[in-house]
Amino acid sequence: MxxxxxxxxxxxxxxxxxxxxxxxxxxxxxxxxxxxxxxxxxxxxxxxxxxxxxxxxxxxxxxxxxxxxxxxxxxxxxxxxxxxxxxxxxxxxxSYPMRFASPEQKAEYLIPTCQGKRRDAYAITEADAGSDPSQCVTRADKVAGGWRINGEKWFVTIGDIADYILVHAHVDGDREKSAVFFVDKNLPGVEVKRTPLYTHHFAFKHPEFTFTDVIVGEDKMLGAVGDGYKMTKDWFVEARLGIAARCVGAAIRATDEANRFAAERMQFGQKIRDFQAIEFMLADMAVEIMAAKTMLYRLSWEIDQTSDRIRKHARAAALKLYCSEMVGRVCDRAVQILGGRGYMREQPVERLWRDTRVDRIWEGTSEIQRVIIAGQIKKRGLDMYTGW
Ligand SMILES: Cc1cc2nc3c(=O)[nH]c(=O)nc-3n(C[C@H](O)[C@H](O)[C@H](O)COP(=O)(O)OP(=O)(O)OC[C@H]3O[C@@H](n4cnc5c(N)ncnc54)[C@H](O)[C@@H]3O)c2cc1C
CATH class of the missing domain: 1.10.540.10 (Acyl-CoA dehydrogenase/oxidase, N-terminal domain)
Known part of the structure; x- marks a missing residue:
């Protein structure tokens, strides 16, 4: 090996x-x-x-x-x-599900997006549909030549710079008939309701959108009626791995910054890294990153080798949970090692600490990852996580 x-x-x-x-x-x-x-x-x-x-x-x-x-x-x-x-x-x-687009949809949306000429946002979450997206009330009703969409979406990341949105809706308001639609942002009836401020200072925004009698053509459905959740689930695997990898990177940078600071900062006539309290924090940070990175590389490799969707989904949940919680612990210690400077926004450790908080919330909260993992243990046994 x-x-x-x-x-x-x-x-x-x-x-x-x-x-x-x-x-x-x-x-x-x-x-x-x-x-x-x-x-x-x-x-x-x-x-x-x-x-x-x-x-x-x-x-x-x-x-x-x-x-x-x-x-x-x-x-x-x-x-x-x-x-x-x-x-x-x-x-x-x-967005991952666009690989299931028709040739015409690829020509209109996916290819120019890959080329950097267009940009998509993905809208599932609503006021009353967060961890449980089956509560979505955004609906699509058949009309002559297309679909009429009504509803409201929250937290639409990059909704400010995207020129079209992939909108998750229920056909006829029936949750068994979930579907995803390409909705161009300049269509009549698409409005930004408000753009809230968040904990992080993100490069782009997460506006809320309303869709009022928005008419899209028949050709604007991605996949088929009933495919909405399936496509979203596949996307979660890729998105959760991406979050896990970024969390590992963020933790490495925070630790690197803290290690450098500890090697230079003098208090009580000695470098603070020589206080065991500081050294032990650095040791714990390094070990946590090592564990997370080992899991990340191993799982990323494994996901490339398997077509077992259940296994991919189950494993990605564990990885996202571990890495997002790990980065919180590591960045918190990094802030502590820098003392008052660690609380200054000009310091990367402070920004990493604040930025990575959302990783325990989006793409499924830590609690939802645990629900997935516990469910898999019940259905398939502990081996899903320990038998390798
Ligand atoms: C910055 C940001 C960007 C986002 N970008 C997007 C985006 O681009 N597109 C999009 O569609 N969504 C996006 N989201 C939404 C995000 O995916 C949701 O916030 C997340 O899924 C949680 O839903 P919620 O906020 O409604 O919380 P809720 O579902 O209301 O959960 C509240 C609390 O209850 C807990 N909880 C809920 N159900 C259970 C359960 N069964 N067992 C135990 N605990 C439970 C949760 O873990 C949480 O602690 C974004 C969110 C943020 C903060």
């Missing part, structure tokens, strides 16, 4: 690190101070993404993406996660 990364993987890792440090890091403070990045900065990063060959890593070359395996995406995402303010979101991953 050989756990070493291949030369190609090491090269990708080094390139992703250089991209993050050279292209993303210079804009972190702009994002922090302005609660987002300017259009000029966004255009600059978009061009850099294309120049570096990192656009749409998750879609096939045929569709205009990079055709990265899950393992390759993990190597890239780990490095991206070191950037604060979610500037990594300027590197676009067109």
């Amino acid at each position: 050989d756990f070493n990364l291949s030369k190609a993987h090491l090269d990708l890792q080094a390139k992703a690190k250089a991209f993050t440090e050279e292209v993303l890091f210079p804009h972190e403070l702009e994002c922090e101070q302005n609660d987002g990045i300017s259009t000029t900065t966004h255009q600059h990063i978009t061009q850099a993404v294309l120049d570096w060959g990192f656009n749409a890593p998750n879609h096939s070359k045929e569709d205009g993406g990079q055709g990265f395996s899950i393992f390759e995406q993990t190597l890239l995402n780990e490095q991206l996660g070191m950037a604060t303010g979610a500037i990594w979101d300027a590197l676009w991953y067109p």
Whole structure:
């Protein structure tokens, strides 16, 4: 058994690190101070993404993406996660379910999105449908030549810069008939209701949208009636792995910053790293990252080898849970090691600590990951998690 990364993987890792440090890091403070990045900065990063060959890593070359395996995406995402303010979101991953689009839908939406000419957002969550999306009340009703959509969506990430939204709705208001629709943002009846402020200073916004008698053509349904949840579930695997990888990257950067600070900061006539209290925190941080990273690499590799959707979904839940909780513990200690400086927004550790809080909430809260894991243990036995 050989756990070493291949030369190609090491090269990708080094390139992703250089991209993050050279292209993303210079804009972190702009994002922090302005609660987002300017259009000029966004255009600059978009061009850099294309120049570096990192656009749409998750879609096939045929569709205009990079055709990265899950393992390759993990190597890239780990490095991206070191950037604060979610500037990594300027590197676009067109929503996974679009690979099931028709050739015409690919030509109109997926291919230009992979090429950086269009941008999608994905809207499932509603006021009363969060962890339980079956409570969605956004509905689609058949009308002559198409569909009429009515409803409201919350937390639509990058809804400010996207030009179309993949809207999860129930046909005839029936939760057994879930479906996903391409909805262009400039259609009559699509409105931004409000754009709340959040804990993090994210490169882009998460507005709430209302859809009032929005008419879309018959050809705007992605997949078939009843496919909505299936497509969303597949997407969760990719999204949860992405979060896990970014959490590992964020934890590494926070630990690196804390380690450097501890080696220089003098108090009581000695470097603070020589206080056992500080050394032990660094030791715990390093071990936690090591465990998470081992799990991340192993699972990313495994997911590339298997077509067992249940296993992928079950394992991705465990990985997302562990890595997102790990980064919270690690960043909290990093803030502690920097003392008062750790509480300054100008410090990467403070921003990483704040930014990564959402990783225990979005794409399924920690409680929901535990519900999935516990359910799998009940149905299939502990082996799903321990038998390997
Ligand atoms: C910054 C941000 C960006 C987001 N971006 C998007 C996006 O682009 N598109 C999108 O569709 N959504 C998005 N979301 C929504 C996100 O996925 C939801 O917030 C998340 O799924 C939780 O739903 P909720 O907020 O309604 O919480 P609720 O479901 O109301 O949960 C509240 C609490 O109850 C707990 N809980 C709920 N059910 C159970 C259970 N069965 N067992 C134990 N505990 C339970 C939860 O864990 C949580 O602690 C985003 C959210 C945020 C904060």
